[in-house]
Amino acid sequence: MAPSPIDVSDLVVSYGRGAKRTAAVRGVSFRVDEGECVGFIGANGAGKSTTIKALMGFVFPESGSVKVYGRTPGDAESRRRIGYLPEVALYYPFMKARELLELYGGLSGMGAAEVRAKAPALLEQVGLAGCGERLLRTFSKGMQQRLGIAQALLADPDLLILDELSSGLDPLGRAGLRTVLQAARKAGKTIFFSSHELTEVEALCDRVVMIHQGRIVRDAPVSDLIRPLNRYEVTFAGLAGEPAGWPDPVRTRDPRRDGADQWTLETDSIEAYTEVLEAIRSADGEVRRAVSKSISLEDDFIRLVQGGTEAAAG
Amino acid sequence: MSGLRHLLLVARTVRIEAVRRREIYAIVLVAVGLIAVVLSLNFFDLDGLNKFYREISLRVMTWAAALTVLVLAARQLPREFEQRTIYPLLARPVGRAAFLAGKLAGVMAAGAFCFGLLMAVYIGGTLWMGGALPWGLFLQYVYLQMVMFLILACLGFLLSMLLSLDAAITIGVVFFALASTITHMISFLYPEADRGARAVYRALTVLLPQLTLFDLSEKAVHAEAWSPLSFGVLAQLTAYGLLFSALYFAGAYLLFRRRPI
Numbered sequence: 001m002a003p004s005p006i007d008v009s010d011l012v013v014s015y016g017r018g019a020k021r022t023a024a025v026r027g028v029s030f031r032v033d034e035g036e037c038v039g040f041i042g043a044n045g046a047g048k049s050t051t052i053k054a055l056m057g058f059v060f061p062e063s064g065s066v067k068v069y070g071r072t073p074g075d076a077e078s079r080r081r082i083g084y085l086p087e088v089a090l091y092y093p094f095m096k097a098r099e100l101l102e103l104y105g106g107l108s109g110m111g112a113a114e115v116r117a118k119a120p121a122l123l124e125q126v127g128l129a130g131c132g133e134r135l136l137r138t139f140s141k142g143m144q145q146r147l148g149i150a151q152a153l154l155a156d157p158d159l160l161i162l163d164e165l166s167s168g169l170d171p172l173g174r175a176g177l178r179t180v181l182q183a184a185r186k187a188g189k190t191i192f193f194s195s196h197e198l199t200e201v202e203a204l205c206d207r208v209v210m211i212h213q214g215r216i217v218r219d220a221p222v223s224d225l226i227r228p229l230n231r232y233e234v235t236f237a238g239l240a241g242e243p244a245g246w247p248d249p250v251r252t253r254d255p256r257r258d259g260a261d262q263w264t265l266e267t268d269s270i271e272a273y274t275e276v277l278e279a280i281r282s283a284d285g286e287v288r289r290a291v292s293k294s295i296s297l298e299d300d301f302i303r304l305v306q307g308g309t310e311a312a313a314g
Numbered sequence: 315m316s317g318l319r320h321l322l323l324v325a326r327t328v329r330i331e332a333v334r335r336r337e338i339y340a341i342v343l344v345a346v347g348l349i350a351v352v353l354s355l356n357f358f359d360l361d362g363l364n365k366f367y368r369e370i371s372l373r374v375m376t377w378a379a380a381l382t383v384l385v386l387a388a389r390q391l392p393r394e395f396e397q398r399t400i401y402p403l404l405a406r407p408v409g410r411a412a413f414l415a416g417k418l419a420g421v422m423a424a425g426a427f428c429f430g431l432l433m434a435v436y437i438g439g440t441l442w443m444g445g446a447l448p449w450g451l452f453l454q455y456v457y458l459q460m461v462m463f464l465i466l467a468c469l470g471f472l473l474s475m476l477l478s479l480d481a482a483i484t485i486g487v488v489f490f491a492l493a494s495t496i497t498h499m500i501s502f503l504y505p506e507a508d509r510g511a512r513a514v515y516r517a518l519t520v521l522l523p524q525l526t527l528f529d530l531s532e533k534a535v536h537a538e539a540w541s542p543l544s545f546g547v548l549a550q551l552t553a554y555g556l557l558f559s560a561l562y563f564a565g566a567y568l569l570f571r572r573r574p575i
Contacts, residue, residue: 015574056405076407086401092327094334106323107406109316149403300337 003070005013005081005159005190006032006055010064013050024050026214032192037185039201039222040194041297042211044307048194049087051211052163055192056084068159080109083157085148085193093137097123097147100136101154108155110167118154126150127176141168149177153184160184162193166200178204198298200235208297212305232273235264235289236280247279260299319407321416328420329427332386338428345378346435354451364445365535371439372531375432378457382402383425383463384486387470390417391570392479401573410571414471421467426460448537454548455530461555462528466490475569493525523558527551 025047036286042048053059054066057074068078091100098119105115123132126146133137139147145168147253152160160181166174174197181204184191195201202222203206218225235256235258239246243255243263253276255263267273273292280287332338352370394400404413433456440447469489473482500515507515528551532539543551 053574058401058404076409079405079407081413082405084402084405086398086405088398090398091402092331092399094331095327103323103327104402107320107403107408109407149401279555289538305462 002034003067004031004033005069006030006192007067007070008051008055009066010062011051011054011066012062012064013047013054014062015050015058022041023062024209024214025054028211028214028216029064030209030216030219032190034190034257035185035188036207037181037205038193039205040192040209041196041198041201041208041301042194046211047214048211049163052087052161052194055161056082080155081158083152083155083160085152085160085162085165088167089229091136091144091147091151093135096133097128097135097136097139098132100147101132101151102186104151105154110155115154122150122153123147125153125180128172142170142173145149145169146173146176149180157189159190159192162191165193165195174200198301202297210301210304217304222297225297232267232270232276233264233275233289233291234267234273234280234287235262236285236287237262238286239263239280239283247283248282249275249279264289316407317409317412319405320412323554324403324408324413324416324541325418325420325423328386328390328417329423330511332420332424333365333425338382338424338431341378341382341428342431342435345374345432348374349435349439363438364443367443368436368440368445368535369531369555372455372534375429376529376531377435378489379425379429379432379459380463380466381487382428384466384490385483386424386472387418387421387467388474388482388486389479390421391471391474392482395575411452411567414563414567414570418467418471421470422460422464425467428458429459429463439483447554448534450541451530451534451537454542458528458530458551458555460497461552462525464559465523465525465528465555465562468559468566471566472569475566475573490525493522494529496522497524497526523555528555 005246008031009029011025011028012023014021016022023090026271028047028051040048040051047072050059054061055068055073057072057169066073068075069081084215095103098116101119101122102112102115105118106112108117119132120129123129126149128143128146128150136144136147145166149162152162166177169177178200181191181193185204191204205222207221208218208225209216237259238256238261239250243251245251246255249272250265253265253267253272255265258264265276267276273290277287277290349371352367390402394403404410437447442488466486470482470486473486476482477485496518500519504512504515530543
């Protein structure tokens, strides 16, 4: 069986020395299989970039293991298969975009002619058509990020590791990037990326790995994370008497007053939601607002992170 | 083979940077300006002026090129870390040894370019003043200076891995500036020193590279009194320079090899 593109097991990475030594990653384990698109999310300082740097061989594990295609990070063979976008992408300001791609292509084993042939289309794909001969010091932050994505895709890698994917990109740039990544997915590439744009993670990923305070707190398919969190909210008015006397489906769901004669309640299943609506109508109440409130990955992330922080503080 | 290709590609970026940042041209202009000021003090007869010009020129040019090499070398890695340009480079199948060797080769290429410009000015000036160039000694001087630049470049890399950028440049410059003073001081004090002091002087002589050994400028200026070095001496000096370069480079590599970035 071919080894997984990414296999991290009990990874611990610390920074500093002696009494100042701090663990940035504390026993992280996860795997990314061939062809998967996995989002890696966490708050600032949660350990995302450190984990990614360990995957790239830029920092060294204190314990545990990291394998990329079954090899240790930093191994030339595994790096040949990776396209990497760093967290903050900066490129030599004294070089032209084309020269930079020629440099990176050459270092990846591509011939100069091959890079020259490929560069214009690649630059066009990331929205930098016609910028090949411009010095990089004239590039905006967003343009640098686009160039970063181009260099990551340049050598047609099997695995894309993208740190803070859409950092510095405007909405148009993000939309373009989504198209690029969807094309990469269709082409069978494995994608592992960190992002603060959780809607993007939701839209692109098969699976999400959440990290908090150096530990993995979720590792599940996106669909699993969103489905059980569905909420339905009903705002109504016109029911006679006090809540204690209202029909059971309404009374038992603890309606809260949010106006003179207006109440709101929440249910957590479609069946209960339907039941509530029917009960209100049959008691001559007026349904003013009924929404299927699908809790997003972002809500789940915030809840999880805040819960974790409070638990740690408590 | 791919290691050599990587090395050349990394070296090319250093060379492009050095050329496009125009620092080298500024250094050459300042050096030429200094020489011009000195030449304007025309109080020698023609032969004296010619030698004076050559002596001053070679000294100024050695300093200018040595400082260029030292500063370029010392700032390569700190700049890569600070500007985070190192990540996409080392994300490729490039070993850290090839990366560092490429940086060294690039610094040496930029140093050679700078020194070449200065030497062109020197040769032009000498011929313009009707002086003769002792080609044998002059080429040996150029060659040994390049060996000395290699030592300084490796030292610059090592210091930059041990110290902050500013400290690395300062220590490197102080080392270069005091190298000849230390050598002269040791040879002056040694005969009068007691046993303990002699041991210290001997240790210093062995541990610190004697940069004055690579300076043939006085011989190149007063060529009528000197003949070119024999091949054997040149080979020994080369080996001596390469030994220190290798030691410094290995130190820099050992520190860089496991450095988290």
